[in-house]
Structure formats: C-alpha cells, structure tokens
Amino acid sequence: MDSLEHANSRDHHRLRRGALSLFDSSVMGVAGVAPAYSIAASTATLIGAVALGGPAALLYCGIAMFGIVWAFNYLGRSEANAGATYAWVRRALHPVLGYIAGWCLVVSALIFMVAGSVPAGSTILGLFSQRLANSTGWVTFLGIVVFLIMVGAVIAGVTITAKLQVAMSTIELAILVLFAILMLVHSPKVVSFSWHWFSPSIFHGSAGFFAGALVAAFYYWGWDVTANLNEETKGSRVTPGLGAINGVIVVFILFEVFTIGTNMVLTGHQISQNAGDVLDALGQVVWPGIGGKLIVVAVALSTIATLETTIIQVSRTLFAMGRDGTMPSILGRTHRTRLTPVAATLVVAVVSVGLLIASNYVGSVGTVLSDAINAIGLQIAVYYGLAGFSVVILYRKLLFTKLSYFIFAGLWPLAGAIFMAVMFEQSLPGLNTTTKVVGIGAIALGIIPIAIYWAKGRPYFRMPSPEERVVHLDDVGEAPEPLVD
Secondary structure (H helix, E strand, C coil), rough: HHHHHHHHHHHCCCCCCCCEHHHHHHHHHHHHCHHHHHCCCCCHHHHHHHHHHHHHHHHHHHHHHHHHHHHHHHHHHCCCCCCHHHHHHHHHHHHHHHHHHHHHHHHEEEEEEEEHHHHHHHHHHHHHHHHHHHHHHHHHHHHHHHHHHHHHHHCCCCHHHHHHHHHHHHHHHHHHHHHHHHHHHHCCCCCCHHHHHHHHHHHHHHHHHHHHHHHHHHHHHHCCCCCCCCEEEECCCCHHHHHHHHHHHHHHHHHHHHHHHHHCCCCCHHHHHHCCCHHHHHHHHHHHHHHHHHHHHHHHHHHHHHHHHHHHHHHHHHHHHHHHHCCCHHHHHHCCCCCCHHHHHHHHHHHHHHHHHHHHHCCCCCHHHHHHHHHHHHHHHHHHHHHHHHHHHCCCCCCCCHHHHHHHHHHHHHHHHHHHHHHHHHHHHHCCCHHHHHHHHHHHHHHHHHHHHHHEEEEEECCCCCCCCCHHHHCCCCCCCCCCC
C-alpha cells in the first residue's frame, strides 16, 4: 500500500457504504444516460451530421462503447474508488493522465448542467404555455429551480437519490415503450424502413462516420455514474460494472428503436423546427393532441433524472480529488450523518448556476445544445479512451489465462479505446471554433490544478510502482483458468 492509500485509509470522511443494490445500480445506469432526454436533445444534431445514418452511428459507436463498459467493469473489480477513471488511469498509465481523465468528467458534467437545465425548463414550461417555453428568462429561471432541487436531493443522501431515480426512470421507460410501439405499428410513415440505415456506406466517407460517432458518444454518456457510486454500492467491486452493462443494453435498444422511428415518421422540416426537443414533434405525430404530451413528461423526467446523476458523478469525482489533496481538502469531506460530499456538491451548484446564466448570452437553445453536445463528445472520448487503454495495461498478465479476460479486459476495450482516439482526431476539423474552444480549452484548464498540487508534493502525483500497475488473480478473487493448454 503506497502513501496515497495510507492517506485515504486514515480519512474519516467516508461515503455511505452498501447503500445501493444491483437493481439500484442498473437504474442509475439507465438514468445517467437519460434515454428520453438524449433522444429529444440529440436527434437533430445526429441527423444534421449523418442524415438517415443515425441507426448506423448508434450501432457502431455502441459496439465501441460496450468495449469501454467492459473496461469499467474490470477496472472496478480491481479497485473501488469514487473517482473511478481518476484513480484507475493514474494507477495504469500515469498520474497526470489520471487527473486529466477525472478533469474531463468534471468539465463535461459542468457543461452538461447547461445542456440539461435549459431543456428541463423549456420542456416543463411547454406543457403549460408555449409562450413561456420560448422565453429565455423563464426557461433559465425554471431550469435553475429544477437543478437546485436535484442538488438538494443529492445532498439529502444516496438512498433518497436512488428512490427518486427508480420512480422517475420507471415512468420514463413505460412511456417510451408505449410510444415506441405506437410509432412503429400505428403511425403514418414518411419513408419506409431500410437496412441501408445500418450500412457503413451511408456515411459517404470517414468524416461523416466520425461526425455521427461524436454525437452518438453523447447519447451513451452517463452510464458510468455507477462507477462513481461504487463506494456506496453493495459488492462495490462487482455490482457497479454489472449495473452499467444492464443500463447500456436497455438504452441501446431504445436509441435504435427511436432513431429508426424518427427516420420513418418525421420529415426533415419537422426535425429542424424542433431541434431542441424532437420527441415533442414525434409525440404529436404518434398520438395527436393531449396524448402526445405524455412523451414530453418522459423527457422532463429523464432530464431531471440525468441532472441528478450528473451532479452525483462530478461531486464524487471532486470528493475523491479533495480526499487525495489534489483539490481543496474541504471537497473531500462528507456530512456527518448523511455521508454525502456536501461541499463538493455545493461547489458544483454555484459553478453550474453561473454557467447556466451565462448561456443566455451564447445563442438559441438549439445552438447551445449542438455546441455542448459536440464539446462533451470530445471530453468523453478522452476519458473513456484512457479507461480502455488502462484496463489492458492493468490486466496484461491475465489476458491469456482466461478467454473472458482476453476478450472483455483486452481486445474489446482496446478496440473501444482506439475508436475513441480516432473519433477525437477525425472529428476536430469539422467542428466550429466555439466547440473546439469549449471542448479542448476546458480540458487544458486542468493543467492549472495539476501544476499547483504537483508542486505541493501530493502523493497522488507519485508514479505507482511496477507492482501496483498489474492486476493479479487474487486482486479480483478468481482462480486461474488457462486460455490454452
């Protein structure tokens, strides 16, 4: 055990242990991705990038994303740490890369607070008055109110958070399944289904393919909240990984069904006119009148749910940083009875509200969403890619002892990591200046705390020993099973 681990073991500011079950973790995985919100907010951007190729973009990015899900599964088996990639990448690759991985999650989550809170206010107001839904002031005000309510729920404790998520996600999924059936079976079709929508040739080159992949990465983002909750989950080394797998399977199916349905029942004009919430337009086509508003309820619940899980992710990452002394130590403290990182959560609240107010001066809701989605996509590619490379490094001595290790801790995560790296590089030329500045500039800001806390000699920045950078069978509690005789 190195000095960093000794420092952590002496820390009395702990999270609530064993509060979440596998079911809770699976619900968190779905809620973190927020299927209704992702479809509503991202579909116009996806179609703008690849036209009818949305199903293919989600399929191929989904295959790569499953490699990263498996990486998180096996990284979590080696170490339960609320910082997740912040801790795992440090151990496998380098402390600076570990910090960058954690920093990418922090800045992407803060950017998302704007991308999530604005539609939350707009969607809820749209249920009652379209005039208010088009008012920037009212949308911002209600978005802040909803966001602060979720901040309060997170501070109240992870048990309360989980109960809220189960309630909201159950209603959301029930509504989505209902509309999926109506959309595919009873709705009038603009175009007929085509298997060509899944073909790589639909992208007309690598530039189109990776432009779609960048948006698709945003669709899937958020399932890894289960990893940031690992210290608060029963079976902390196994359950969070399984919860993430369950969550991604559910949202993958929903994404494909609704993207296919959107291609079939909505025109390009309808999509462009409803860029901030495509599901609103879809709902009126599938079930005209008051019935169509049900799907807007699903979007509202989904948005609120994912705001909550995003607050959890960023607050737990900041908590881990504070606990390690790589951010102000107050962030690593928890409430005496609720055992939640209150200081970290309040910092997130203050910064997010400031960014939300500032977004009023950026442009329309559609512009904010499009730029934010692409910027977050770049940051996702960095920390997911680093996780994919890390699991291969840590499990390198086990890869040929068991077929499951070779595929799920080696080959598939490596392919996912390479996909993320290539997607990052290939997407840059097609992005506007705002997206590049926000996406890459926010990552670059991480150099400042790295320099400060490295100069202070924090144990986190000491390179792990060669022995620490290898996972052994006794670390994951399994017996050897040779891949070949």
